Amino acid sequence: xxxxxxxxxxxxxxxxxxxxxxxxxxxxxxxxxxxxxxxxxxxxxxxxxxxxxxxxxxxxxxxxxxxxxxxxxxxxxxxxxxxxxxxxxxxxxxxxxxxxxxxxxxxxxxxxxxxxxxxxxxxxxxxxxxxxxxxxxxxxxxxxxxxxxxxxxxxxxxxxxxxxxxxxxxxxxxxxxxxxxxxxxxxxxxxxxxxxxxxxxxxxxxxxxxxxxxxxxxxxxxxxxxxxxxxxxxxxxxxxxxxxxxxxxxxxxxxxxxxxxxxxxxxxxxxxxxxxxxxxxxxxxxxxxxxxxxxxxxxxxxxxxxxxxxxxxxxxxxxxxxxxxxxxxxxxxxxxxxxxxxxxxxxxxxxxxxxxxxxxxxxxxxxxxxxxxxxxxxxxxxxxxxxxxxxxxxxxxxxxxxxxxxxxxxxxxxxxxxxxxxxxxxxxxxxxxxxxxxxxxxxxxxxxxxxxxxxxx
Amino acid sequence: xxxxxxxxxxxxxxxxxxxxxxxxxxxxxxxxxxxxxxxxxxxxxxxxxxxxxxxxxxxxxxxxxxxxxxxxxxxxxxxxxxxxxxxxxxxxxxxxxxxxxxxxxxxxxxxxxxxxxxxxxxxxxxxxxxxxxxxxxxxxxxxxxxxxxxxxxxxxxxxxxxxxxxxxxxxxxxxxxxxxxxxxxxxxxxxxxxxxxxxxxxxxxxxxxxxxxxxxxxxxxxxxxxxxxxxxxxxxxxxxxxxxxxxxxxxxxxxxxxxxxxxxxxxxxxxxxxxxxxxxxxxxxxxxxxxxxxxxxxxxxxxxxxxxxxxxxxxxxxxxxxxxxxxxxxxxxxxxxxxxxxxxxxxxxxxxxxxxxxxxxxxxxxxxxxxxxxxxxxxxxxxxxxxxxxxxxxxxxxxxxxxxxxxxxxxxxxxxxxxxxxxxxxxxxxxxxxxxxxxxxxxxxxxxxxxxxxxxxxxxxxxxxxxxxxx
Numbered sequence: 031x032x033x034x035x036x037x038x039x040x041x042x043x044x045x046x047x048x049x050x051x052x053x054x055x056x057x058x059x060x061x062x063x064x065x066x067x068x069x070x071x072x073x074x075x076x077x078x079x080x081x082x083x084x085x086x087x088x089x090x091x092x093x094x095x096x097x098x099x100x101x102x103x104x105x106x107x108x109x110x111x112x113x114x115x116x117x118x119x120x121x122x123x124x125x126x127x128x129x130x131x132x133x134x135x136x137x138x139x140x141x142x143x144x145x146x147x148x149x150x151x152x153x154x155x156x157x158x159x160x161x162x163x164x165x166x167x168x169x170x171x172x173x174x175x176x177x178x179x180x181x182x183x184x185x186x187x188x189x190x191x192x193x194x195x196x197x198x199x200x201x202x203x204x205x206x207x208x209x210x211x212x213x214x215x216x217x218x219x220x221x222x223x224x225x226x227x228x229x230x231x232x233x234x235x236x237x238x239x240x241x242x243x244x245x246x247x248x249x250x251x252x253x254x255x256x257x258x259x260x261x262x263x264x265x266x267x268x269x270x271x272x273x274x275x276x277x278x279x280x281x282x283x284x285x286x287x288x289x290x291x292x293x294x295x296x297x298x299x300x301x302x303x304x305x306x307x308x309x310x311x312x313x314x315x316x317x318x319x320x321x322x323x324x325x326x327x328x329x330x331x332x333x334x335x336x337x338x339x340x341x342x343x344x345x346x347x348x349x350x351x352x353x354x355x356x357x358x359x360x361x362x363x364x365x366x367x368x369x370x371x372x373x374x375x376x377x378x379x380x381x382x383x384x385x386x387x388x389x390x391x392x393x394x395x396x397x398x399x400x401x402x403x404x405x406x407x408x409x410x411x412x413x414x415x416x417x418x419x420x421x422x423x424x425x426x427x428x429x430x431x432x433x434x435x436x437x438x439x440x441x442x443x444x445x446x447x448x449x450x451x452x453x454x455x456x457x458x459x460x461x462x463x464x465x466x467x468x469x470x471x472x473x474x475x476x477x478x479x480x481x482x483x484x485x486x487x
Numbered sequence: 488x489x490x491x492x493x494x495x496x497x498x499x500x501x502x503x504x505x506x507x508x509x510x511x512x513x514x515x516x517x518x519x520x521x522x523x524x525x526x527x528x529x530x531x532x533x534x535x536x537x538x539x540x541x542x543x544x545x546x547x548x549x550x551x552x553x554x555x556x557x558x559x560x561x562x563x564x565x566x567x568x569x570x571x572x573x574x575x576x577x578x579x580x581x582x583x584x585x586x587x588x589x590x591x592x593x594x595x596x597x598x599x600x601x602x603x604x605x606x607x608x609x610x611x612x613x614x615x616x617x618x619x620x621x622x623x624x625x626x627x628x629x630x631x632x633x634x635x636x637x638x639x640x641x642x643x644x645x646x647x648x649x650x651x652x653x654x655x656x657x658x659x660x661x662x663x664x665x666x667x668x669x670x671x672x673x674x675x676x677x678x679x680x681x682x683x684x685x686x687x688x689x690x691x692x693x694x695x696x697x698x699x700x701x702x703x704x705x706x707x708x709x710x711x712x713x714x715x716x717x718x719x720x721x722x723x724x725x726x727x728x729x730x731x732x733x734x735x736x737x738x739x740x741x742x743x744x745x746x747x748x749x750x751x752x753x754x755x756x757x758x759x760x761x762x763x764x765x766x767x768x769x770x771x772x773x774x775x776x777x778x779x780x781x782x783x784x785x786x787x788x789x790x791x792x793x794x795x796x797x798x799x800x801x802x803x804x805x806x807x808x809x810x811x812x813x814x815x816x817x818x819x820x821x822x823x824x825x826x827x828x829x830x831x832x833x834x835x836x837x838x839x840x841x842x843x844x845x846x847x848x849x850x851x852x853x854x855x856x857x858x859x860x861x862x863x864x865x866x867x868x869x870x871x872x873x874x875x876x877x878x879x880x881x882x883x884x885x886x887x888x889x890x891x892x893x894x895x896x897x898x899x900x901x902x903x904x905x906x907x908x909x910x911x912x913x914x915x916x917x918x919x920x921x922x923x924x925x926x927x928x929x930x931x932x933x934x935x936x937x938x939x940x941x942x943x944x945x946x947x948x949x950x951x952x953x954x955x956x957x958x
Contacts, residue, residue, distance in 0.1 A: 433651035
């Protein structure tokens, strides 16, 4: 609740700040201050919700889970600002507007983690999406950026339409928007409701770029200014997942109904894992590889949506944190390089040991190697699926795909450490290095003691 | 606490080594490995006097029911001792060599030692998995940075192979975790599980594949000859002397006691695979002219015999395996030291270009003969008693298996003697005439190996007593 108010207000204020403050550095500091305030405001709720959440006017439900998830999203955004905040001014003139749009997206994410009403879900998804269409096209002069924006907008609005249709069908069959009162578990399942659920699953799968609704992802992520791709592929994707998870865990779980959607979502997950991983293998540009890797990682997060249990809820929080931290870090290093191909990383370890070490640790985390956060993230979602009991085939598919993922993540490590080269690197400031070290510490800390995060749940 | 010290000494020394310059890393490596050997001997003594002192338990991830739980039984203590000795031998051998970027080299070596000891001391499945992976990462970097021409694709294959195996094991571990009544990863909970036959049947494969890749057992061995050949020889010593024991250790600690019925059910199949491996690898070894590949294939054959003996699963064969794990480690490291010396002097690995070295380097020749004979299990050397026990165990299980596995001995004699003949006897050539004999460091390392060969060959009782101490 606090996070929703503070992020929305910060967004509005930042828009006006842009009118009066010309110094881009000051705008950045203002944004960082605003995100810290939102972070603290969100955490301030934690003592209150510790004993149980509360519902506001039947619209949003503030719970321990939502507070913790918002903390992860806001914390990751804070690191993102620290690492890549100065890249904003390279995109265009309207720096304050970009920051404001990011805050609006965050408002959407906080809503996505708290909604208890289908209308709120719809609002959350829309608030998250519309600023992204703008950000994708922020680079007016680049044709690719314009294409990305238009493509994203067309496909995105189409899927929003489908979401609305699904909501309407469900409302038509049960007569309420409140997700806790839908009562869809009863047998026999109302055909209208089933159609509604399937439509909603497809629309949400689009938002988290699950196969076969992923076609926009590589082009949009590749075409958008890199600094915004870093945000869209991480925090926003996690926001999409939290909406997905809440919807299916709270409203559609239990009873005969879950068997219907479990099969559909399992197939989507398997397809996402296989296609995402295999396509990433063939990429020549690290940026595009990361786009496909985000699809592949989405496959693992889908495990948490399908397996409705304690491990899944813990897993999604941990996965969101691990994946966001690592990907934001890799993107931050990527933006310091001139050449985005794999060869562009050749010999980075000699020239910039810290950047190389950080990238290696983040890639280890993405590949799920122990003592990095990514290991326990994968551990939790796999454990959730194994506990579910009927998903063992999916777990094996996931494990095989995780082994494939090593191939493309390690290509970067091989280039950095074992190949000769002289990459062109932009000058790196002390603040950037400090933020990078902070991110490394967080990744390793969560890899050694995941209890730090999930213990709060 | 001694057990924790065994992990901490190389870990901390490794981290420090990264920051040192000049000869700092190599001195630190030597001190750390000497300290590790001292502590390892200390643990062996403690194991006889007060074994409970070697256990150490503390909370790690209470939400998951996972604890940091280390301990040592006879097998663990023996392998920790082997690890410590192996690293000491490696560091002595290369003490006078100039290594490129010594700080990273020694740092990574010591970190891999910490990982290996972690594997051998873990009594919590999740912790075991973490160390299992951690031991791999430094070795991956070592091979890729200091290896031969084709090092990058070869070590990458090695990494992906083992990583895939361990992920399957992780699935198995998580599954077992949910079956434990108290939701715990501890070894005791795992071994007390009452699993149905059906479960054991498929769970066996999740674990077996992981361990079989590491050992390696036919047909999971394809990464091994390339990796041994391309790795820098000091790393190959660790790989073949200690790391492959992780696979055998895994079977003995985490497969046989946890899934006894599954193991019994698939034992014949596993033994057949192992025996195919013995014969296949021995035949290839006979046709090799590359010295490193020959030893690599001979290692597959030896490991195959140990794996067959484990699955025969009777007292004699198990004792034989435990004994042979140590002896094979010592002997193969001895062989690699000689390969290292030859490569250092001549810069070649092809045996057809060697010959006549006995005249120029008599001491090296003597060591090579002794170690090779120990490697094929001649009586009075350490290799004999282990192989004898394994064969007699296999014979009790099924004499046909023993007969086919026994072919391995004959073939081993063929390729080993052939190797000795090609390398040190016969006509010399212009290149081999430039050879110089062993330097002091190399002599010390090889003498230590030979002392262990004879002591354990003549009087193996202390080692048998050690390894028979169960947890």
